[in-house]
Amino acid sequence: MSEQIQKITVTIDGKTVEVDPGTTILNAARQIGGNIVPPAMCYYKPLKGSGGKCRTCLVEVSKGSEKDPRPMPKLVASCSTTVMDGMEVKNITSERVVDARKGVVEFLLINHPLDCPVCDQAGECSLQDLAFEHGADTSRYEFKRREFDKIDIGEYIKLHMTRCILCYRCVYTANQLTSNREHGVLKRGDAAEIGTHIQNSLDNEFIGNVIDVCPVGALTDKTFRFRSRVWYTKPMDASCSCDKCSGKVVLWMIGNEVARVTARKDQYGEVEEFICNDCRFNKKDLKDWNVEGPRKINRHSVISTNHYEKAAPAHTTLLNKA
């Protein structure tokens, strides 16, 4: 008989959940859901080893555990801190966290250009959302920002290092999906940059996924770059029988034309299944795809502009009650 796993209890912003031992605070919060889930700019569930770099997911542990209730003296990264039984955590209910997160956003924006109006990632940029929800109104930074030339890394991908926030997600993606580790973050501190050695891994047929995992507009799809603002496109779920990947994608349509193909992402912006380069870059004919229907987009996202969904069933409930 299989041994029953003893669940442990954690309370986050007053909401209690039972989770498996070894669960991180961030994933425990995701099990509760809603606005108590800390934002994450570097953690990415499908990527092993990701997290612990950006500090946007900081939380306050106000009670360590049932056995040792002392609070943790410093804020901790929720993506890499595992829960203890009886732990109590404060995220949006902690002034320290709100203040620290504002500081983290300010740091992330120190070198990031404020070029959202011309950036290809506008409308689906995690940093834009983070700054809007958690950032300060103004920057105190007065110095020149880092600038880099744009680099063509292969036929399909452009690297604009100026926008990179060094989250390492693309490094982990290529590590996980390609056979040779050819690239990484070169140099350290304020000189750190994604090495152009990434060029060497571009012959891998899954490398296009680095575009999907990049939280900002640093890695962009050259087949779509500057063709349209994302909110003018219509996202459709589609699939094909592919012998390299699941073939489950989102088609971003302009009229009847397939403007861009991406992997499907979940509510936390994480790829559900990585797709191959062939599906992403080469199948731009509607005949290549079996279109399943419109992609459900969060109605608070700018992408949902002009996309109509069925009204919430509130009136139906009232009618049912009548």
Ligand code: SF4
């Ligand atoms: S290029 Fe994008 S995914 Fe890669 S480290 Fe920079 S921000 Fe992260």
Ligand code: FES
């Ligand atoms: S998401 Fe936790 S440190 Fe970046």
